[in-house]
Amino acid sequence: MLSGFFEITGGRSLKGAIKIQGAKNSALPILAATVLVDGEAELRNCPRLSDVDATVNILKHFGCRVSRQGHTLRVDSRGINDTPIPDRLMHEMRSSIIFLGAVLGRFGQAVLSAPGGCDIGLRPIDLHLDAMRAFGAQITESHGRICCTCAQGLRGTDITLAFPSVGATENIMLAAVTAAGKTTVCNAAREPEITDLADFLNTCGARITGAGSGEMVIEGVPALHGGQHAVIPDRIVAGSYLAAAAATGGEITVQNVNPSHLSTVLPVFRDAGCKIDVQAADISLRAPMRPRAVKYIRTMPYPGFPTDLQAPVSAFLCVAEGTSVISETIFENRYKHAAGLNRLGADIRVDGRTAIIEGVPRLTGAAVESPDLRGGFALVLAGLAAEGVTRVGGIRHVERGYEDICGALTSLGAAIVKIDGT
């Protein structure tokens, strides 16, 4: 599919301040959760992204009435219908699997097709399906379709996750909130987006305690009512723009963020020689002329270094002085951006889950293709730091997660234009 490209004239330092959008990875499961609400949910700070549009299309498919005013979405889920989600809507994004727990909870059955989304590894859904079985659901899979039924209704249960999967934890929460009785979750994901989902659900009458701690207890309630909620700031977008400033010798402030969500990310920028200043909801970064290499970064579940920032941070380390080593422990195929970065003159060697980045003094513009969402941003970032003109294709990947990326970067002094596909 052609989706146009970004044309970037590199070599300009980013300078200025930008407001950070609401978190995509919070907005999507919260929107899925509105299927469980017997009333109207109002979500503020909801980013304008193609993944949000895809989620809204699925909600409309169920008969939810959805309206948007700026960054506020209203979803009225009264009187909605149980109809299978068509493949075309499911394939638009990986996280449509997040509808599983909510749909099963509301209708007692759910028919989904195998999830789409970024091609960054196998991304199995075994933990999701095992959890739904624990709630009493019967699951059959054939021809890429997953059929879950639970005619008697879901029953609360005790679940220990083998890995703290973000999506599986969200699905468990969505199934548990209106299940009969109590659910406990051990080794739950602790990401801020999990806490945000719990806050939204509790606003609507759910009874969830322990979100963010790894041990959650959910007392089922008969139904959820409407409520209002503001989505948390996007820590990955904030970290991405900080990395872009670090790569270009820039000086920027990201506003409307929660600095505690970046507690293992900011030390990486400090190690690289950037000056970081945190004031309430603002983080300012002043980069040196050339950053230093960072010896070792290992991606980990939250509060560890986020896998979603591995690609943007790898890109800024390409122009650092010295050798950096990155170990990707979450996804097995998340270095697809390395080939594009090397086309721009970077020196990255990938060996399994390890990437060795020998910093080079300069990158030079080239035509490259976004492999996935964060990898696409990494290429844009490298183009900003490179001499000459860089064209980054496959921008539909990048636009899944970064709201008005051209506008944001232009406001920081970058020379970037979007050329639409034909």
Ligand code: UD1
């Ligand atoms: C979410 C985020 C994504 C982020 C990831 C890890 C959303 C929409 N996406 O993805 O941006 O990179 O968390 O922070 O919130 N796994 C299994 N079986 C399962 C589920 C997962 O083996 O049933 C494995 C995956 O293959 C992967 C690891 O667990 O290796 C992490 O996946 P998970 O935490 O589930 O990520 P997502 O929820 O897909």
